[in-house]
Amino acid sequence: MSKLIIFQRILPGCEEGSPEAWRAFLGNYTPMAVEFLGVYTPWDAEARLAVWRELLSEFCANDCAGLKGLPHQSEREFLVALRAFLQDRAAPNLEARQDAAAPAAPNSESLTALLNGLPVVHQEVVFLTLAGYSQKTVEKILRTTPTVAGEGLGRLRASYAAMLERTDDRCLWPGAWMGICAAARTGAGKDCTPLRQFIRMLDGQASWYDKSPAEEHRAKCLHCLELWTSLLEVVAWDRTRQPWPDERIEPLLALVPVRKEKPKSSLLARMLGK
Numbered sequence: 001m002s003k004l005i006i007f008q009r010i011l012p013g014c015e016e017g018s019p020e021a022w023r024a025f026l027g028n029y030t031p032m033a034v035e036f037l038g039v040y041t042p043w044d045a046e047a048r049l050a051v052w053r054e055l056l057s058e059f060c061a062n063d064c065a066g067l068k069g070l071p072h073q074s075e076r077e078f079l080v081a082l083r084a085f086l087q088d089r090a091a092p093n094l095e096a097r098q099d100a101a102a103p104a105a106p107n108s109e110s111l112t113a114l115l116n117g118l119p120v121v122h123q124e125v126v127f128l129t130l131a132g133y134s135q136k137t138v139e140k141i142l143r144t145t146p147t148v149a150g151e152g153l154g155r156l157r158a159s160y161a162a163m164l165e166r167t168d169d170r171c172l173w174p175g176a177w178m179g180i181c182a183a184a185r186t187g188a189g190k191d192c193t194p195l196r197q198f199i200r201m202l203d204g205q206a207s208w209y210d211k212s213p214a215e216e217h218r219a220k221c222l223h224c225l226e227l228w229t230s231l232l233e234v235v236a237w238d239r240t241r242q243p244w245p246d247e248r249i250e251p252l253l254a255l256v257p258v259r260k261e262k263p264k265s266s267l268l269a270r271m272l273g274k
Contacts, residue, residue: 125152132171
């Protein structure tokens with residue numbers, strides 16, 4: 001797989017059937033998709049890969065119409081959209097049942113009440129913890145200290161104390177949690193912050209006049225909290241990305257519209273104009 005192809009060339013190249021672009025797409029994003037579904041579903045690696053194959057088929061149908069509808073300008077915008085697609089495709093196949101030993105699953109109303117009045121960084125800690133991440137991983141995603149992460153968990157101790165001791169990254173209520181995320185994504189209002197503005201804030205490119213109102217709004221908006229934490233998640237995935245080698249993605253190439261590469265002609269044939 002080429003390590004030199006930049007993101008802005010990957011999606012257009014895939015739409016044109018470029019083998020190099022598809023190898024970059026599959027090599028970079030297949031392991032991320034499998035890892036993400038490992039947190040948000042109880043499935044084994046093969047079942048998670050099956051969801052990814054299903055999504056690939058959807059992206060490639062009708063002359064790659066689905067792929068053309070994805071964000072092309074920014075890789076992080078693309079990854080946030082990919083995360084949402086993965087959740088939406090996995091959700092219908094998840095059972096409503098949960099582990100009998102797990103606490104009762106939250107819903108949008110109880111989650112909103114739990115978050116009410118917390119500073120935004122503490123809301124992020126609570127949201128990611130309920131999503132299934134261990135405290136060690138939450139600290140890596142937020143790039144914060146154990147003390148700050150711990151302060152955000154005070155309200156969880158009454159109903160979700162057992163979650164604070166977990167060391168694995170796995171959502172306890174996949175179906176219920178994906179329902180909360182899906183509802184949050186559809187709940188955007190006129191004052192909600194666009195993803196591109198969140199990316200500017202994350203990169204330190206937003207002024208105080210832009211950042212402060214956005215943070216104040218996010219403290220009261222489940223849509224913006226879900227969008228912001230999804231951005232933090234995909235940035236964390238990107239930091240630890242381990243691309244798959246060509247031999248692992250070769251079976252997936254049969255599922256995508258790759259044009260056949262023309263055999264290279266010999267030097268003599270090129271000299272003769274053939």
